[in-house]
Amino acid sequence: MAAEHYAVSTVKRHPIDVRIAHWVAAISFILLAISGLALFFPGFFFATGLFGGGETARFLHPWIGVALVVSYLVLFGRFVASCLFGRDDITWMVRATDVMSGREENLPEIGKFNAGQKLYVWGMAILFVLLFASGLIIWHAYFSTFTSIEVQRYAVLIHSLVAMLAIFGFIIHVHMVTWEPGTLRAMISGTVTAGWAFKHHRKWLREVAAGRN
Amino acid sequence: MANFEFVLPPPPTANVTPSFGEADLIRRSASHVPEPARKLTEVAKLIDVSKCIGCKACQVACLEWNDKRIPVGENLGSYTIPEDLTPDMFTLMRFNEWVNPQTQDLEWLIRKDGCMHCADPGCLEACPAPGAIVQYSNGIVDFDHDKCIGCGYCVEGCPFNIPRISKVDHKAYKCTLCSDRIAVGQGPACAKACPTHAIVFGTKEEMKQHAEERIKDLKSRGFTNAGLYDPPGVNGTHVMYVLNHADQPELYSGLPRDPAISPIVHIWKGAVKRYASLAAMAALVIGAIVHHVAVGPNGNTAEDEEKGRELLDRKGR
Numbered sequence: 001m002a003a004e005h006y007a008v009s010t011v012k013r014h015p016i017d018v019r020i021a022h023w024v025a026a027i028s029f030i031l032l033a034i035s036g037l038a039l040f041f042p043g044f045f046f047a048t049g050l051f052g053g054g055e056t057a058r059f060l061h062p063w064i065g066v067a068l069v070v071s072y073l074v075l076f077g078r079f080v081a082s083c084l085f086g087r088d089d090i091t092w093m094v095r096a097t098d099v100m101s102g103r104e105e106n107l108p109e110i111g112k113f114n115a116g117q118k119l120y121v122w123g124m125a126i127l128f129v130l131l132f133a134s135g136l137i138i139w140h141a142y143f144s145t146f147t148s149i150e151v152q153r154y155a156v157l158i159h160s161l162v163a164m165l166a167i168f169g170f171i172i173h174v175h176m177v178t179w180e181p182g183t184l185r186a187m188i189s190g191t192v193t194a195g196w197a198f199k200h201h202r203k204w205l206r207e208v209a210a211g212r213n
Numbered sequence: 214m215a216n217f218e219f220v221l222p223p224p225p226t227a228n229v230t231p232s233f234g235e236a237d238l239i240r241r242s243a244s245h246v247p248e249p250a251r252k253l254t255e256v257a258k259l260i261d262v263s264k265c266i267g268c269k270a271c272q273v274a275c276l277e278w279n280d281k282r283i284p285v286g287e288n289l290g291s292y293t294i295p296e297d298l299t300p301d302m303f304t305l306m307r308f309n310e311w312v313n314p315q316t317q318d319l320e321w322l323i324r325k326d327g328c329m330h331c332a333d334p335g336c337l338e339a340c341p342a343p344g345a346i347v348q349y350s351n352g353i354v355d356f357d358h359d360k361c362i363g364c365g366y367c368v369e370g371c372p373f374n375i376p377r378i379s380k381v382d383h384k385a386y387k388c389t390l391c392s393d394r395i396a397v398g399q400g401p402a403c404a405k406a407c408p409t410h411a412i413v414f415g416t417k418e419e420m421k422q423h424a425e426e427r428i429k430d431l432k433s434r435g436f437t438n439a440g441l442y443d444p445p446g447v448n449g450t451h452v453m454y455v456l457n458h459a460d461q462p463e464l465y466s467g468l469p470r471d472p473a474i475s476p477i478v479h480i481w482k483g484a485v486k487r488y489a490s491l492a493a494m495a496a497l498v499i500g501a502i503v504h505h506v507a508v509g510p511n512g513n514t515a516e517d518e519e520k521g522r523e524l525l526d527r528k529g530r
Contacts, residue, residue: 009522039341039364041487042243054342054362055383100504102511140365140378150475153369157481164490168497175501181512194521199513202524209525 021074028068089115221400231396242340253351264411274406300379307466328388330451335474339370352451446473
């Protein structure tokens, strides 16, 4: 493959503010998952050592949550216009087998984001709203007196269930990036190759080429 | 028997080895303990509300023994001071004025609130920090502040609303049943200070027997609903009450009628949910790897690059 020389054109995909917000959110999410799972699974409590012990993990977790919410607000604000669903998204979802097999020739041409990515952006937005709301309720240092203990019991249950769903989503998200080579650079240098865009987001590439995006 | 007085022994003057410790744990939060070699006799504190005169000597003794001080309070129209349990005030006399509809008598119902030392402690079930909450085979439920991380889950776990989180060191505090005193043959400080023996301490069996006598006496005086409060919902407690209106525990400043660990806490802490979520996470990761290997990476070809570039050159047409 290395012997194959061909000119590669690149296309700008994510500007710097989006990339910074993405990595703040990603690192926050990973830290939240580790500290959260450590408080959820007794066998994983040792992981609080990464934060300097159980007390610091307990102290940091909600503040990292605030960082996640703020960075995700930026991301969501920049993405939402490209994440509105259309008829093509239904076709994409119906042909899930083709999606998972990488047979993109059987799928409609895709804009900036495919239906899976749109679902992820919206899904995480909903989960983060639930996590943030339930998290505030059980943030004892500041908010313990605002709700009844019964409400706090529901909040702690919802918080752990929703966190699990978010972790499932995160695993799928990371998998999709590694499964499609050439995707990660969109969030590092901010550019993708024209070939990557041609294969995965042809409609978006047309828009970019026409200077419309 | 009727003259049986629970006089607690004078403090020892020589060094005493504690009579129980780590080896007697039957439960330890977020971790397992080996089956203890011996089983201690269960102890209990019995609080007879009908004998209580509301002097608050127990509160003072509690502050004194635990070396705590609370700020001078304000009169909020009730004898209950401070207003509520605090991280420093582990026990609190709660005063309620109630007109008995049958006799039209004004009854002053005083209950000494504090940790009940449940046989099934909700705080311990909820606690995520290994060893921060422990239960000894004599029934004492104790907090180990070095291991407490201050998350407040014990507050959610407790069916009696007892633990309080300190704003100073962010750790959970509650009555220890004076585990340190009991370990050297002393009774709890509150029982020691109580001038009317409304608070007595001994083995759980002795306390139940004593309660029976007290209930018999109360019934003979017209309190037909007198009874023992040892709620089965938490498998019994190691702090029990003799109530003159045991049919209406709520009268005593909201003593719960049928306390139990909340089902929400059971679901949250349940092993099923725990292992199911762990299995789902593992399945997703394995599924992702299998998918990657089976389908192969979904990359683009040199031809795609060519076509993509052409498309750019044609300005999208």
